Amino acid sequence: MxxxxxxxxAGRMGREVLKTVFHSDDMVLVSAVDPVAPGQSTAVLTGVADMQLVVEADLAEALKRHSPDVMVDFTTPRSVAGNVELALNAGVRPVVGTTGLAAADIERLSRLAAEKKLGGIIAPNFAIGAILMMQFAVAASKYFPHCEIIELHHDQKLDAPSGTAIKTAELIAARRGDFVQGLPAEVEKIPGARGGEFSGGIRIHSVRLPGFVAHQEVIFGGLGQTLTIRHDSISRESFMPGVQLAIRRVMDLQELVYGLEKVIFEN
Known part of the structure; x- marks a missing residue:
């Protein structure tokens, strides 16, 4: 186990992970941590009456007391790097869905994981369909180098653009290289109207509205045609098979990897 x-x-993703782990035959939920909800019953948070845990406030203490194999982190961009460092120093493998980690933090944590010989997974998106969307977009960029990314999320999301959009742009840029598209003399009448420009010339547009969960489309333009590749998560349950996969696969890793595709498509 x-x-x-x-x-x-206590967050929306955290509660889904609690239920998923609790109902997984090969996992045991040993601790729930959230400094904003200390003392709350996980049974009340999740609606699962048999889940008899109380939310703890101190992550370092919980790691020490319960000695978990894996820490799943869905917290905030401000706290995630410190949480992963605490886990690695405690000998615990991190599975991270929190977005907003800086590239420098990922590099530093990767070095620490290598020193500890511990596996870890940082995934901008755990939905299998989203991983496929990114892979299809990379394949399309060979034939349609002109592209832009639109990502749409709920209005409580703390970072923009999303980690999925950044990861998609990274993958496309690595495939097609730097590419100049549009008019060099283009004028934005409202600053930011053309979105943010990622390295390599890819424009990313972020939408934040109630009613959305997590959605992304990559629009490609070519001579007389367009191609749109889109993925929609209409429920947070869509991320849970990927979370389960990551928890299982991280046990066999000895390094920190960035992107769920690294363990899905490794064979």
């Missing part, structure tokens, strides 16, 4: 601690347990 894989012992799992959930960090950010």
């Amino acid at each position: 894989i012992k799992v601690l959930v960090s950010g347990a």
Whole structure:
């Protein structure tokens, strides 16, 4: 049985992870941590009456007391790097869905994981369909180098653009290289109207509205035609098969990897 601690347990994603781990035959939920909800019952948070855990406030203490195999983190961009460092130093493998990690933090944490010989997974998106969307977009960019990304999320999301959009742009830029598209003398009448420009010339547009969960489309333009590749998560349940996969696969890793595709498509 894989012992799992959930960090950010009181959040919307955290509650879904609690239920998923609790109902997984090869996992045991040993701790729920969230400094904004100490003392709350996980049974009340999740609606699962048999889940008899109380939310703890101190991550470092919980890691020490429960000795989990894996920490799943869905917290905030401000706290995630420190949480992953605490986990690695405690000998615990991190599975991270929190977005907003800086590239420098990922590099530093990767070095620490290598020193500890511990596996870890940082995934901008755990939905299998979203991973496929990114892979299809990379394949399309060979034939349609002109593209822009539109990502749409709920209005409580703390970072923009999304980690998925950034990861998609990284993958496309690595495939097609730097590419200049549009008019060099283009004028924005309202600053930011053309979105943010990612390295390599890819424009990313972020939408934040109630009613959305997590959505992204990559629009390609060519001579007399367009191609749109889109993925929609209409429920947070869509991320849970990927979370389960990451928890299982991280047990066999000895390094920190960025992107769920690294373990899905490795064979």
